[in-house]
Amino acid sequence: MTVYFTPLPSSSLRVTGADRTDFLQGQMTNDIRSCPAPGMVPACFLNVRGQIEHFAxxxxxxxxxxxxxxxGEAAQLAARLRKYIIFDQVEVHDLSDQLATLHLWGDGPADLPGWPDPQAVPAGGAWEVQLDHAQVLxxxxxxxxxxxxxxxxxxAQQEEVLAWLAEHLAPQALPWEELQAQRxxxxxxxxxxxxxxxxxLQEVGLDLDGPLPAISYRKGCYVGQEIMARLEARGKPRYGLAQLQVAAGTLAGSEVLAGSKVVGQTGLAAGGLALARLRLDLPADAPLEVAGQSVQRVQGVQP
Structure with a gap:
């Protein structure tokens, strides 16, 4: 398999201080206390109505x-977190101008000494490695x-990192748009x-049985947790994640219509497809429309 890489437009925060883990635990949907160090968990930050404000x-x-x-996400999340710091020993640092991220996939890293094989570990594994003089997470x-x-x-070490990758992996550049089409x-x-x-989050594939689990129902209180508990007790939400075949240029957030009724909204469109939040009670053959054009469901809604 060829090795590919794509720079990811990103922003980032660093949270430090003696109370950092307990503080963030009370803000996020997933369980950072149970995460090993180093390790990683996907999580949402919700408003009091249980709606997604940020994903990280x-x-x-x-x-x-x-x-x-x-x-573009870091500044808003940093402002939100600082509002909740009262007596906690916590500091929030915006490092968006200092850090960069790229995504690497393929079979190359498995053959390098000290590198993990991403195919052999579950999502959430994290490692710190040295690439010559550059420290990489x-x-x-x-x-x-x-x-x-x-x-x-x-x-500041990007040139060194890219040179190291070119020498040891010779990855092919994959445009961001192509990465999104693959996603x-x-x-x-x-x-x-x-x-x-x-x-x-239950409506868009972020629940435990979705493609990107980002919640723990056993971690304790956080902003929006009461709504999450009610949804868990009630069972399936009214909406789920679907995949639609859409026209080029369809905008994320466009309404999905069944007749004159709004039944969902689209996500980012790439490669002729878009994910969508869609009502679960729609008949499988219901005609759907986005921005005046007919669209087709490619896959069923996620459970």
């Missing part, structure tokens, strides 16, 4: 917590339907890219 992959390390977010992340590695590094075809949501903010 959160790395637990010996001395800090590193939050990897999509571009690796995370096992499935962005294409194949488990790969996110590489986080200092922007959508694999049915993997990314809440910020798919404009799923303001929705319930």
């Amino acid at each position: 992959r959160i790395y637990r390390r010996k001395d800090d917590l590193y939050l990897h977010l999509d571009a 690796l995370g096992a992340v499935n962005r294409t339907g194949v488990m790969g590695l996110d590489l986080h590094y200092l922007t 959508i075809q694999a049915g993997l949501p990314e809440p910020a890219l798919d404009a799923f903010a303001g929705l319930l």
Whole structure:
């Protein structure tokens, strides 16, 4: 298999201080206390109505917590977190201008001494490795339907990191748009890219039985937790994640109509496909429309 890499438009936060783990545990949907160090969990930050405000992959390390977010997300999440710091010994640092991330996938890393094989470990594995003089944080992340590695590094060391990869892996560059097409075809949501903010995580594939589990129902209290507990007790939500065949140029957040009734909304479109939040009670053959054009359901809604 050829090895590919794609730079990821990103932003990032670093949370430090003696109370950092307990503090973040009370803000996020997943269980960072049970995460090994190093290790990573995907999680959402909800409002009091249980709706998604932010999604992050959160790395637990010996001395800090590193939050990897999509571009433009860090400042808003940092402001939210600082509102809740009262007596906690916690500091929130925005490192978006100092760190960069690329995604690497293929079979090359398995053959390198000291590198993990992303195919042999579950999502959430994390490692710190040295590439000559550059310290790199690796995370096992499935962005294409194949488990790969996110590489986080200092922007000041980007040239060194790329040179090392070129020498040892000779990866082929994969455009960001192609990476998104692979992701959508694999049915993997990314809440910020798919404009799923303001929705319930159970509706868009982030529940325990979804393609990107980002919640623990046993971790204790956090903002929005009461709504999550009610949904768990009630069972399935009214909406689920579906895959639609759409026209080029379809915008994320576009309404999906069945007749004159709004029955969902689209995520990011790439490669002629888009993920969508769609009503679960729709007949399988219901005609659907987005922006005046007919669309087809490619796969059934996720359970």
